[in-house]
Each structure stands twice: as C-alpha cells, then as structure tokens.
Amino acid sequence: xxxxxxxxxxxxxxxxHAQLLTKSKMFSEAPNQxxxxxxxxxxxxxxxxxGSLPIINQTAIDLGVRxxxxxxxxxHEESVFARxxxxxxxxxKGYQISQYERPYCTGGYVEFAxxxxxxxxINLVRIHFEEDAGKSTHASHGTxxxxxxxxxxxxxxxxxxxxxSSEEAGQYLRKLRxxxxxxxxxxxxxxxxxxRCDANVSIRLHGAKEFGTRVELKNINSFRYxxxxxxxxxxxxxxxxxxxxxxRQETRGWNATKGVSEIMREKEMAHDxxxxxxxxxxxxxxxxxxxxxxxxEMPELPDAKRVRFIEEYQLSExxxxxxxNSQELADFYERVAKGSGNAKSAANWVMxxxxxxxxxxxxxxxxTPVSAxxxxxxxxxxxxxxxxxxxxxxxxxxxxxxGKSPDAIIAEKGLVQISDPAALEAVVKKVIEASPSExxxxxxxxxxxxxxxxxxxxxxxxxxxxPGLVNDLVKKHLDG
Amino acid sequence: xxxxxxxxxxxxxxxxxxxxxxxxxxxSLLTSIEKKDSEIRSFLQVRPDVxxxxxxxxxxxxxxxxxxxxxxxxxxxxxxxxxxxxxxxxASKILKNYVAPFTAMCVERLESAGAVILGxxxxxxxxxxxxxxNSGVAxxxxxxxxxxxxxxxxxxxxxxxxxxxxxxxxxxxxGGSIRQPASLCGLVGxxxxxxxxxxxxxxxxxxxxxxxxxxxxxxxxAARVLECMAGYGGKDATVSRSVVPKYTENLNExxxxxxxxxxxxxCTSWLEGVDPEVRASFEAAVEKLKELGMRPVEIELPNVxxxxxxxxxxxxxxxxxxxxxxxxxxxxxxxxNPKDLNDLYCSSRGEGFGPEVKLRIMLGxxxxxxxxxxxxxxxxxxxxxxxxxxxxxxxxxxxVIASPTSPTTAFKIGEKISDPLTMYLSDIFTxxxxxxxxxxxxxxxxxxxxxxxxxxxxxGRHFDESTLFQVAxxxxxxxxxxxxxxxxxxxxxxx
Numbered sequence: 019x020x021x022x023x024x025x026x027x028x029x030x031x032x033x034x035h036a037q038l039l040t041k042s043k044m045f046s047e048a049p050n051q052x053x054x055x056x057x058x059x060x061x062x063x064x065x066x067x068x069g070s071l072p073i074i075n076q077t078a079i080d081l082g083v084r085x086x087x088x089x090x091x092x093x094h095e096e097s098v099f100a101r102x103x104x105x106x107x108x109x110x111k112g113y114q115i116s117q118y119e120r121p122y123c124t125g126g127y128v129e130f131a132x133x134x135x136x137x138x139x140i141n142l143v144r145i146h147f148e149e150d151a152g153k154s155t156h157a158s159h160g161t162x163x164x165x166x167x168x169x170x171x172x173x174x175x176x177x178x179x180x181x182x183s184s185e186e187a188g189q190y191l192r193k194l195r196x197x198x199x200x201x202x203x204x205x206x207x208x209x210x211x212x213x214r215c216d217a218n219v220s221i222r223l224h225g226a227k228e229f230g231t232r233v234e235l236k237n238i239n240s241f242r243y244x245x246x247x248x249x250x251x252x253x254x255x256x257x258x259x260x261x262x263x264x265x266r267q268e269t270r271g272w273n274a275t276k277g278v279s280e281i282m283r284e285k286e287m288a289h290d291x292x293x294x295x296x297x298x299x300x301x302x303x304x305x306x307x308x309x310x311x312x313x314x315e316m317p318e319l320p321d322a323k324r325v326r327f328i329e330e331y332q333l334s335e336x337x338x339x340x341x342x343n344s345q346e347l348a349d350f351y352e353r354v355a356k357g358s359g360n361a362k363s364a365a366n367w368v369m370x371x372x373x374x375x376x377x378x379x380x381x382x383x384x385x386t387p388v389s390a391x392x393x394x395x396x397x398x399x400x401x402x403x404x405x406x407x408x409x410x411x412x413x414x415x416x417x418x419x420x421g422k423s424p425d426a427i428i429a430e431k432g433l434v435q436i437s438d439p440a441a442l443e444a445v446v447k448k449v450i451e452a453s454p455s456e457x458x459x460x461x462x463x464x465x466x467x468x469x470x471x472x473x474x475x476x477x478x479x480x481x482x483x484x485p486g487l488v489n490d491l492v493k494k495h496l497d498g
Numbered sequence: 499x500x501x502x503x504x505x506x507x508x509x510x511x512x513x514x515x516x517x518x519x520x521x522x523x524x525x526s527l528l529t530s531i532e533k534k535d536s537e538i539r540s541f542l543q544v545r546p547d548v549x550x551x552x553x554x555x556x557x558x559x560x561x562x563x564x565x566x567x568x569x570x571x572x573x574x575x576x577x578x579x580x581x582x583x584x585x586x587x588x589a590s591k592i593l594k595n596y597v598a599p600f601t602a603m604c605v606e607r608l609e610s611a612g613a614v615i616l617g618x619x620x621x622x623x624x625x626x627x628x629x630x631x632n633s634g635v636a637x638x639x640x641x642x643x644x645x646x647x648x649x650x651x652x653x654x655x656x657x658x659x660x661x662x663x664x665x666x667x668x669x670x671x672x673g674g675s676i677r678q679p680a681s682l683c684g685l686v687g688x689x690x691x692x693x694x695x696x697x698x699x700x701x702x703x704x705x706x707x708x709x710x711x712x713x714x715x716x717x718x719x720a721a722r723v724l725e726c727m728a729g730y731g732g733k734d735a736t737v738s739r740s741v742v743p744k745y746t747e748n749l750n751e752x753x754x755x756x757x758x759x760x761x762x763x764x765c766t767s768w769l770e771g772v773d774p775e776v777r778a779s780f781e782a783a784v785e786k787l788k789e790l791g792m793r794p795v796e797i798e799l800p801n802v803x804x805x806x807x808x809x810x811x812x813x814x815x816x817x818x819x820x821x822x823x824x825x826x827x828x829x830x831x832x833x834x835n836p837k838d839l840n841d842l843y844c845s846s847r848g849e850g851f852g853p854e855v856k857l858r859i860m861l862g863x864x865x866x867x868x869x870x871x872x873x874x875x876x877x878x879x880x881x882x883x884x885x886x887x888x889x890x891x892x893x894x895x896x897x898v899i900a901s902p903t904s905p906t907t908a909f910k911i912g913e914k915i916s917d918p919l920t921m922y923l924s925d926i927f928t929x930x931x932x933x934x935x936x937x938x939x940x941x942x943x944x945x946x947x948x949x950x951x952x953x954x955x956x957x958g959r960h961f962d963e964s965t966l967f968q969v970a971x972x973x974x975x976x977x978x979x980x981x982x983x984x985x986x987x988x989x990x991x992x993x
Contacts, residue, residue, distance in 0.1 A: 066828065068586065068701040069700055103866075110827070
C-alpha cells in the first residue's frame with residue numbers, strides 16, 4: 019500500500035527496559051558491570067545455585083523511585099515481587115524475579131514535542147522492577163551462556179497504546195531516555211542493551227473504536243530502528259489487511275540488516291509464565307519519607323531546564339528544546355553562555371556550528387574537540403571586535419580540527435582584526451589611487467561603488483580589516 | 499568411654515572436666531558410623547579427615563570453651579543443607595556429586611559456636627516424604643526397629659541421633675519433616691517459628707514453609723542448638739531481626755514456676771482416627787502437664803481439616819518453582835546425549851528426579867497454571883490465612899497447644915510407599931504449624947506395645963519458642979528417662 023496512513027490509524031504502545039545504574043545486582047552483591055570477561059561478574063545468586071536467596075538492593079529501589087517521581091507516577095507504598103517462569107539456558111533459576119499484579123508504580127506520563135511544534139503527552143500504565151537475564155550467544159559449536167548480565171536491575175516502563183505514529187514513538191523514547199539520563203537512573207546506552215524497547219504495533223481504520231490485532235516487535239536497538247521498524251510493520255500489516263488477510267497476534271524481531279521484521283513466535287506458543295508472589299521476598303515497602311527525600315534531591319529535569327533556558331537565556335522554544343536534549347549538551351551550552359556572557363550567540367555557535375560539525379563526523383557532545391571554555395573565548399573575541407565574525411568561522415574550523423584555543427590560533431595565524439586607522443588609511447589611499455575610473459563613477463553618483471572600494475581593502479588586508487572602520491575611511495576619502 | 503549415649507550437656511560437662519576431648523569424641527562416633535551405619539543408612543557422606551581436622555581446630559581453642567556454647571559438639575547435617583566442601587545432594591540423582599560452594603547461615607552459626615560437622619544425612623529426595631523411603635540413594639531404617647521407617651523427610655538426621663552416631667543433627671521441616679521423624683525415633687525435634695532461622699543455604703522445597711531446626715535426645719540440647727543456629731544473618735529477607743533469646747537460661751528449676759498455671763489447649767475433635775495407643779499416650783502426657791499445674795482448655799481449630807489439601811497446593815506450587823533451576827544446564831545431572839535443548843531439559847529432569855518429586859512438580863505446575871491459579875494456589879492461600887486465624891484465636895485462650903505429633907508410630911518399610919495419600923496423612927498434626935508459621939516441638943511421650951516411641955507435639959505463639967522449651971523441659975523431667983532407647987543399647991546402633 020502506497021500510504022497506509024491515509025486509510026489506517028497506527029496504534030503503538032512501548033515497553034522499555036532500562037538498566038539501573040547500581041554498583042551491584044538487583045538481588046545480590048555481584049557487581050553490575052558491563053564488558054568483563056564472560057561469567058566473571060557472578061555469584062551463587064546469579065547462577066541460581068541451590069540454597070542461594072535474593073536480597074533486595076536498596077540502591078536499585080531508590081533509582082526506581084526516582085524514575086517514578088520523574089515520570090509523575092503513583093508510587094505504591096507496598097508492591098510485590100513475583101516469579102515469572104520459563105526455561106532458557108540464560109535464566110538459571112528457571113524463573114525471573116519481576117513484579118506482576120502489584121507493581122511499584124502505576125500511572126505517570128511522558129510529554130514531548132513533535133517536529134511541527136505541537137506537544138504530546140503519553141500516559142504510562144506502570145513501571146515495575148525486575149532482574150535481567152543472562153546472554154546467550156549462538157556459536158557454530160553450540161550455545162554459550164554469559165551470566166554477567168543475569169540479575170542486573172531493570173525497570174520496565176510500559177506506556178498506554180497512545181502513540182499514533184513512528185515519529186511519536188521515536189520522540190517518546192528520546193524524551194524518556196533523556197529523563198532517565200538526567201536523573202542518573204540509566205545510562206541510556208541502546209547498543210549495549212542498557213535501554214531496550216519492545217513495541218506493540220497495530221493498525222485500524224480511521225474512526226474505528228476497536229483496536230486491531232497487535233504485533234510485538236522486539237530487538238530494536240537504536241532510535242533509527244524504532245521508527246524504521248514501526249513504519250515497516252505498519253506497511254506490512256496494511257498490505258496484509260488489503261489482501262484480505264488477518265493479522266496474527268505474534269512476536270516479531272526486527273532484522274536491521276535486511277530492514278524487515280521476522281516472526282519469532284506465534285501466540286499459540288506463548289508461555290504460561292505461572293506468575294506467583296516470590297515467597298523469598300516480603301512485600302516491597304516504599305515509605306512516603308523515602309519518596310519525599312528522593313523528590314527533594316531530584317536534579318533538574320529536561321522540562322524544567324527548558325523552561326529555565328527560555329527565561330534565563332531568552333532562547334526560542336526550538337533552541338531550548340534542542341539544547342536540553344541531553345544533560346551533557348545543556349551543561350556544555352550553559353558553560354559557553356556563562357563564559358562568553360552572550361547567551362544568544364553561544365546558542366548559535368553550539369547549535370549551528372558545533373552540533374552540525376559533530377553530527378557530520380558522527381560524534382556526540384561528550385567527544386567534542388572544542389571545549390566550552392574555548393568556544394566561549396571565541397564568542398568573546400567576536401564581541402570585543404578582536405576578530406570579525408567571518409574570521410571567527412575560520413578560527414572555529416581550526417579549533418575543531420586541532421582542539422587549540424582561539425587565542426593561540428589567532429596569534430599563530432595573525433588573524434587579529436586591524437582597527438588602527440593609520441594603518442588602514444594607507445591601504446585605502448592605495449586602493450583609491452589604483453581605481454580612477456571607479457572613483458569617477460562614484461563621484462558621478464554611483465554611490466553603490468562604495469562596496470567595491472571596501473571589498474578591495476578587505477582583500478588587500480586578507481579580511482582582517484575592521485569592516486566598519488574601512489567603510490568610514492573610504493567614505494571620508496572619496497567624499498572629502 | 500561410650501560416647502554414643504551422651505547428650506550435648508554431658509559432652510560439655512565432660513570437656514569442662516577434661517575427661518575427654520573433641521577429637522576423641524569425633525573419632526569414636528566416626529568409628530561407630532563406619533561399623534554400624536551400613537545397616538541404618540543414616541549418613542550419605544562422612545569425611546573423617548575433615549571432621550577430625552575440625553575437631554582438632556576446636557580443641558586448640560579449649561581456653562575459650564566458655565565462649566563456645568557448642569564446643570566440640572559433633573552435629574550431623576541433613577543433605578539438603580549446604581556446608582562448603584561437603585556434598586549437598588538433597589538425596590537426588592539430579593544433584594549427585596554437587597559440592598556446596600558456600601555454607602548455610604545456620605551451619606555457619608553452629609560452627610562459630612564450636613560445633614564439628616560429622617557428616618551429611620539421608621532424606622526423602624528434596625525433603626518430599628514422611629519415611630525417607632523416597633531417598634534417591636537408599637531408605638534409612640529406624641534404629642528402634644530396623645524393619646520400620648525412621649519417618650521423614652529428616653529420617654537420616656533422626657536415625658543418626660537415635661542410633662547414637664551423633665548427639666544432635668539438623669533437619670528441615672516443611673510440613674513436619676523434623677517433628678514426625680523425631681516422634682518416630684524417640685527424639686526431641688523443633689520446627690522453629692517461620693523467620694527464626696535463616697534459610698540461606700537450605701535447598702528450597704517450599705520457601706514460605708521451610709525452616710531448619712535441631713533433632714536431639716533432650717529438650718535442653720534442642721534449646722542449646724536452636725539458640726546458636728537462629729537469628730538474622732543478612733542473607734535471607736524473610737528472617738526476623740529480633741534478638742534470639744538464650745532458651746537454655748530458663749531450663750532449670752525456675753521453669754516449673756513459669757509453667758504452673760499456663761493453659762494448654764487441646765482440640766479433641768482433632769484426635770479422631772488416631773491410633774488408640776498413640777491417643778492413650780497423648781492423654782497420659784496431658785495428665786502429666788496437669789500435674790505440673792497447667793490447665794487444659796478445649797480449643798477449636800475449625801479449619802485445620804483443610805490443612806492437608808492446603809498444604810499440598812502451597813507446597814507443591816512453590817516446589818514446582820524452586821525446582822525449576824535443576825535443568826541440567828548450569829550444574830548437577832545432565833542427560834548424556836540430548837537431541838536438542840528441549841530434550842536436554844526433559845531428559846535431564848526426567849532421569850534426575852525421582853517419582854515423588856515429579857508428582858509434586860506436576861501438581862504444583864498445574865496449580866499455578868493460567869486458568870487454575872485462582873481455584874488452587876489462590877484459594878489455598880485464602881484457606882491458609884483462615885488456619886492462621888484459627889491459631890490466633892486459639893492462642894487467646896491458651897498458651898500452648900498440645901497434640902500427638904504423628905497419628906501412628908513408626909510403620910513398616912514399604913507399608914505406605916505405594917499409597918501417597920495414606921503417607922501424607924502421617925503429617926496431619928504437623929502441617930498446620932508450617933501453614934501458620936508458628937513453632938512446634940515434638941517430645942517423646944512413651945512407647946507403644948511394640949516398643950516404638952510415641953511423640954507429643956507442643957505448638958506455641960509466633961517467636962515464643964521459650965515457652966515451648968520450658969513446658970517441654972518440665973514435661974521431660976516429669977516423664978523420666980525413656981525405656982531402652984537404641985542410643986543406650988550396648989551395641990550402640992540399636993536393635
């Protein structure tokens with residue numbers, strides 16, 4: 019179907035698994051650390067040894083509560099851990115400790131902007147705690163199991179099926195990730211699987227009241243793929259409906275290489291997880307005092323920061339939105355703005371020059387070769403007429419390439435703006451003497467020729483002349 | 499010196515008087531195990547070198563004897579409790595050759611109190627059974643009469659103490675697995691309040707019911723072992739942080755004053771169907787309690803008639819989950835040539851588990867299945883709460899509740915093994931305490947005409963082991979010595 023969106027409405031709900039930034043695992047003292055050799059970061063609890071028992075990691079609970087507060091959820095004073103059973107080699111106990119009927123958070127929402135400037139608010143169903151499973155690697159000689167990830171604390175954030183386009187899904191995820199990163203809950207690294215997303219996608223005719231049959235999409239490990247995978251799935255479902263087929267309730271995996279979703283399992287094969295309250299763990303109690311403490315200690319979150327940037331730095335909505343996208347970027351911008359004393363100019367340099375350049379070479383703000391202090395210095399140099407705006411771009415290029423300070427580059431290359439009238443006067447005289455016909459033309463009333471003389475002076479001075487001063491001097495000599 | 503008959507208190511006094519040493523005692527007991535346990539089959543593993551090394555290590559600390567309440571006391575450990583370096587098989591083929599990578603909290607506490615590990619004892623596979631006939635290794639025999647079962651599931655632990663191989667042992671009790679074998683072997687056995695003893699290092703059967711506890715030849719000995727093994731250790735979220743009382747401090751003449759005027763609850767309707775000799779013994783025991791000044795009160799426990807069905811839903815459900823980890827992937831038995839992953843699971847579990855364990859896993863899996871959960875597991879938990887309320891109401895009227903421990907004395911090996919329901923009835927008096935989480939103690943209350951021991955059970959309020967011990971202690975003194983227990987027989991290993 020050429021454009022399925024004309025006929026069908028898309029319904030998307032997202033389930034996000036976010037690993038919590040704790041030192042140890044959810045239910046044991048084993049370290050929560052990525053990148054170690056296989057099975058080195060494990061203890062008896064991780065490998066499900068008989069006789070081992072889970073003990074709740076309070077730091078994980080604190081981070082979970084922080085997420086609940088940041089996402090405006092109702093945090094329940096009592097919630098219950100439950101066992102979810104299935105057999106798989108990377109699940110050593112034969113069950114995963116999760117929360118089922120009584121999660122610690124319900125409700126809440128994520129609010130974000132779309133490209134057209136409108137805002138959307140997506141409600142959450144719940145957030146619950148669970149432990150991660152290990153990792154299976156299927157090699158030619160068999161399957162290898164690494165339990166380093168087994169027992170890593172997770173929160174699963176489940177949205178209502180309220181998103182209506184892949185763009186909304188993408189923006190929801192970006193905002194959610196940004197909030198979790200701001201509050202130091204999760205590092206948001208999608209490639210390492212620290213922030214994972216499953217999408218429930220269905221379509222229905224515009225105006226229909228009933229939801230269509232939903233398909234669960236798994237293995238989406240980048241923002242780019244979220245939108246691609248959803249668009250592909252919407253197209254696939256629309257094609258199927260157009261051909262008179264029924265959508266089957268199934269789980270599909272996104273194959274990024276082929277750019278298609280592939281069936282993983284059908285509903286008939288769905289597990290009966292036999293959830294029941296974990297008898298090893300008493301109900302989880304989260305006191306109002308703890309919630310109060312965590313609320314008080316909450317760092318500034320993206321929405322609050324955006325509002326502050328608009329007020330404090332007189333930024334446009336759009337600029338404020340971009341600059342608060344991540345904590346690192348916002349911090350970088352604030353250092354440039356404060357260091358230069360020119361918030362507006364700082365915003366332009368960061369957004370138009372620096373981000374554009376970083377984007378072109380595929381780098382993040384963390385990897386910028388230009389420090390905030392140096393960028394602030396560059397802005398100051400322009401504002402104090404030490405260099406012209408045009409020269410500043412040349413200096414920035416060099417800063418981005420070498421990481422040197424603007425002053426060093428200006429000194430090295432002799433780029434300081436010439437603002438000495440005596441020095442410039444000689445050049446102006448030289449230019450006027452060399453162009454008798456243009457002088458005649460100017461005197462005959464072609465005042466537009468003023469630009470010609472200024473241009474020639476700038477050329478003679480390799481662009482270093484103070485343009486305003488040159489203008490004045492040329493006028494003085496021609497008119498005088 | 500005949501160490502087989504000595505109680506913990508006797509050993510401690512002997513060490514104090516330097517009559518003998520921990521190494522001598524351990525060596526002597528190891529020798530009798532070697533000579534005589536082939537008939538009883540109470541031990542699954544002994545490591546004489548390790549035990550003697552431990553005894554010698556304790557002996558070097560003889561100057562600290564006063565600070566070591568179990569100085570040089572050899573203790574046998576049920577083989578579903580982990581002790582570093584020792585096997586922990588739960589008497590199952592699926593854990594054959596499994597060596598414990600850490601030590602259970604309760605054992606760690608005993609060791610730091612000076613106890614010496616004597617060996618690992620037999621049990622019904624994964625503690626599922628009431629006769630130790632379900633052991634994946636071999637059945638254990640009752641030292642009072644070797645044609646009879648020792649009870650179960652802690653049958654190996656009970657037989658080891660009754661035979662004179664060990665002065666004390668640890669068992670686990672999920673539905674009566676300490677108290678029933680204690681009763682059938684003429685011993686004292688304690689199932690502590692749920693949450694009194696850490697379950698860390700116990701191979702879980704039913705996590706909301708399991709508790710470890712001691713089997714000994716006297717009430718004082720049981721109190722001493724429990725006061726050492728109980729308490730919070732930071733590794734089990736269900737353990738109480740409340741201070742563990744020094745139970746033995748009150749076990750002297752002062753106890754008689756405390757016990758006088760306490761009310762003992764008896765539920766007469768519960769006694770129907772009990773073996774007449776057991777009933778007569780029980781009634782005689784209640785008379786003795788009256789002689790101590792206690793007042794019998796009739797109590798109602800209207801929902802205990804559902805205890806058996808409730809128990810077999812709760813316990814099997816939890817077991818089906820707890821035993822999911824034995825899948826042949828990470829440790830334990832793995833089928834030799836699996837076709838694929840599914841076959842690896844099915845064959846490893848199919849070949850590794852015995853029939854009773856499979857039966858219970860299937861029952862529990864069914865009870866937790868979508869569509870059946872509410873009717874079975876959910877309903878069972880509602881009834882469990884009613885049973886808890888029955889006990890709460892009863893303890894408004896009385897201070898302890900007395901009942902027989904087991905409806906019969908030790909039955910013959912093979913007699914009930916083919917009929918699980920009859921076997922399950924062995925535990926009707928003990929199951930309710932596990933469901934309610936309250937403590938229970940079994941004390942010997944005489945023998946039947948076949949010279950088989952009979953036990954009386956006393957149950958108490960949550961965390962009120964102190965009262966149970968004091969009542970049991972006074973009763974034990976009033977009752978007098980047992981007639982011809984196997985640990986006092988000349989041959990040592992009993993009949």
